[in-house]
Amino acid sequence: MEASLKIQILVASVATLALGACGSGEPGSGTAQLQIVGSSTVYPFTTAVAEQFQRTNAGMSAIVESTGTGAGMKLFCAGVGDNFPDMTNASRRIKKSEFDDCAKNGVKTIIEVPVGIDGLALIEARNAPGFQLTVADVYKAVAANPFGKPNTARTWRDVNPSLPAIPIRVFGPPSTSGTRDSFAELILEKGCESDPAMKALKESDKDKHKDLCTKVREDGAWVDAGENDNLLVQKVTQDPGAVGILGYSFLEENADKVRGIPLNGIAPTAETISALSYPGARQVYVYAKGEHVNAVPGMKEFLAEYSKAWGKGGYLERRGLIPSPADVQAKAVQAATQLTALSADGLK
Amino acid sequence: MRRRIRRRYAAERRFRLLGLGAILLSAAFLAFLLVTMVSNGLGGFRQTEIRVDIDFAANTLSAASAGGEIEAAVAAAAEAQYGPGGARALSDTAWLRVERAIEDDPSILARKKALWLPAASAIDGAAKGDGDGEAEALVTRLEQDDAIRTGFNTDFLTGADATDPAAVGIWGAFKGSLLTMLVTLAIAFPVGVLSAVYLEEYAPRNRWTDMIEVSINNLAAVPSIIFGLLGLAVFLNTFHLPRSAPLVGGLTLALMTMPVIVIAGRNAIKSVPPSIRDAALGIGASKVQVVFHHVLPLALPGILTGTIIGMARALGETAPLLMIGMRAFIATPPDGITSPASVLPVQIFLWSDEVSRGFVEKTSAAIIVLLAFLLAMNGLAIFLRNKFERRW
Numbered sequence: 001m002e003a004s005l006k007i008q009i010l011v012a013s014v015a016t017l018a019l020g021a022c023g024s025g026e027p028g029s030g031t032a033q034l035q036i037v038g039s040s041t042v043y044p045f046t047t048a049v050a051e052q053f054q055r056t057n058a059g060m061s062a063i064v065e066s067t068g069t070g071a072g073m074k075l076f077c078a079g080v081g082d083n084f085p086d087m088t089n090a091s092r093r094i095k096k097s098e099f100d101d102c103a104k105n106g107v108k109t110i111i112e113v114p115v116g117i118d119g120l121a122l123i124e125a126r127n128a129p130g131f132q133l134t135v136a137d138v139y140k141a142v143a144a145n146p147f148g149k150p151n152t153a154r155t156w157r158d159v160n161p162s163l164p165a166i167p168i169r170v171f172g173p174p175s176t177s178g179t180r181d182s183f184a185e186l187i188l189e190k191g192c193e194s195d196p197a198m199k200a201l202k203e204s205d206k207d208k209h210k211d212l213c214t215k216v217r218e219d220g221a222w223v224d225a226g227e228n229d230n231l232l233v234q235k236v237t238q239d240p241g242a243v244g245i246l247g248y249s250f251l252e253e254n255a256d257k258v259r260g261i262p263l264n265g266i267a268p269t270a271e272t273i274s275a276l277s278y279p280g281a282r283q284v285y286v287y288a289k290g291e292h293v294n295a296v297p298g299m300k301e302f303l304a305e306y307s308k309a310w311g312k313g314g315y316l317e318r319r320g321l322i323p324s325p326a327d328v329q330a331k332a333v334q335a336a337t338q339l340t341a342l343s344a345d346g347l348k
Numbered sequence: 349m350r351r352r353i354r355r356r357y358a359a360e361r362r363f364r365l366l367g368l369g370a371i372l373l374s375a376a377f378l379a380f381l382l383v384t385m386v387s388n389g390l391g392g393f394r395q396t397e398i399r400v401d402i403d404f405a406a407n408t409l410s411a412a413s414a415g416g417e418i419e420a421a422v423a424a425a426a427e428a429q430y431g432p433g434g435a436r437a438l439s440d441t442a443w444l445r446v447e448r449a450i451e452d453d454p455s456i457l458a459r460k461k462a463l464w465l466p467a468a469s470a471i472d473g474a475a476k477g478d479g480d481g482e483a484e485a486l487v488t489r490l491e492q493d494d495a496i497r498t499g500f501n502t503d504f505l506t507g508a509d510a511t512d513p514a515a516v517g518i519w520g521a522f523k524g525s526l527l528t529m530l531v532t533l534a535i536a537f538p539v540g541v542l543s544a545v546y547l548e549e550y551a552p553r554n555r556w557t558d559m560i561e562v563s564i565n566n567l568a569a570v571p572s573i574i575f576g577l578l579g580l581a582v583f584l585n586t587f588h589l590p591r592s593a594p595l596v597g598g599l600t601l602a603l604m605t606m607p608v609i610v611i612a613g614r615n616a617i618k619s620v621p622p623s624i625r626d627a628a629l630g631i632g633a634s635k636v637q638v639v640f641h642h643v644l645p646l647a648l649p650g651i652l653t654g655t656i657i658g659m660a661r662a663l664g665e666t667a668p669l670l671m672i673g674m675r676a677f678i679a680t681p682p683d684g685i686t687s688p689a690s691v692l693p694v695q696i697f698l699w700s701d702e703v704s705r706g707f708v709e710k711t712s713a714a715i716i717v718l719l720a721f722l723l724a725m726n727g728l729a730i731f732l733r734n735k736f737e738r739r740w
Binding site: 033035043044047048050051054055061063064065066083229230253254315319 | 440584592676677701
């Protein structure tokens, strides 16, 4: 009998727990919450802004999820309403196909805010020989079929006789990553188009061009290193002669362990990246959903907070975001404050 | 004959040594894990603070000052005291502590006051013996002035996620884990125990029950990521429950934990001697009375052990939660099961992916918290088993 009492107590306490849990789960807890998804590269900047935003606007908060640019766009464009994110981070411009997809699902007013520049850098260990590469070298070393022929290069010397005979090992981001998209666009495609035949192919057969120019080899010379960039730094340090590809902020943070590899004679530094002269520099964006601006309190404040933070000396610069040139910044401030909708012209 | 006996003894000894070796090997792995975690993570519980003398009378701060003003005043005070670069030695969130100090005691606004403020993570690292030359030089200078100290980091236990490693806390994720586990327990325990009771005490033995049994065993072995995909499809896409909420996380983990509870519960119920059931039935108890008054109390220790082991597994689970959006940056602890939250293992995953180097020790510190939580749960399992256990 005593034991059955214990059971009853147990059942009762579990039931109370369940009820208590339901009780606290009443919908509409009163706080405004922005939902932000998207690129892992922009994530550290957006979280910093979110934190500051939360501090200065009592009762409002933003949750930021790092999904990758492509997946973020897909979520962002899935529709309008509570269950869809209010903003998405992107490490490249929105594509025409994504814009159309958005419009189809009722997301017609997209506000594009270029928040700054992120540098993609090629790195090597500090005790490595010191590469001097061109975008064409990189393309020839890691493409699956450089200029249409299967890749047989084993060492960097096979790619370019002036390079050392070190086996090609490149650690790079996986295909789901925005950094990979940028790498393909900024470095592989440029290297690929050093051959006029490839440039011509772009006009005649777009798909073939894309396949030849951006597909990386799968025989072990290229290693997908996952989204964990710290791990990538570790792998490169332990393997002198290997090349890593990651965001510039990681290079800056780990400057005592790895160094940047000059591309086309330009080393990745804060200056070359800000001027977009280093081939790996790119503009990063935050896209906001115009349909939500009036329904979700805090969106305007969030964009305003962002525009305060991205300037020279702002806290985003300390975190590795490089301020855009003044004219781009002026345009961005205008977009963030007047909430001008993006038009489809000029999108690829 | 003698040789055969010797051989048998030798074989016996060999086997014993092999067993001992296996134990030593696993103990060595465990010790290695614990030692690395503790040596890396202990620093995470400690925080370096720098003394800054702020002359409130001289600046224009008032009780109603906005954050930006306080931040500027703190930076100015640090620069004045420690020279250029002094402001950068303080954490980005140092001014929050000044704000709190003003709130606690507005009278300090009229005088000069020395406050201990959290140091930036570069200084923090240098004070703990892992920093670059510049930071170390500053630390030495501060030490001479007696203006630096390293103390227990209470903010780490009471705060939530942040972007500055000096300001992060584990409480947000801990509370998220707690709420998620609560939902899991509330769903998985009753359903699991009732299924176990029905299958053992009521269900007829036929092909259908055999099939159910096989399915449950299969379900217990399904990789957790599959449950995540299921949760994404069912709870988020079909029922439109909120993304990143402990409610959805708990439901998903409940699906995963239930089969474990059913299996443990059935075994526990099976091990109750039939004579007890027969005796109860013999003196006229109904089937429900037999189950609730006799079988369940006797099976309870086994069921509870199974439950807690299943819950401990759910507590450490990351993969399914990533699918339902519990990997977001959330700077406030959740206030209910529908508000966005993170959980301990996901927090560890997120921190391990951060750029800033100060996060390394915070990651290890979070792992220590998770291990302590797990240890507490397993300890509870052993305690409950010993308390309710009955031998015959």
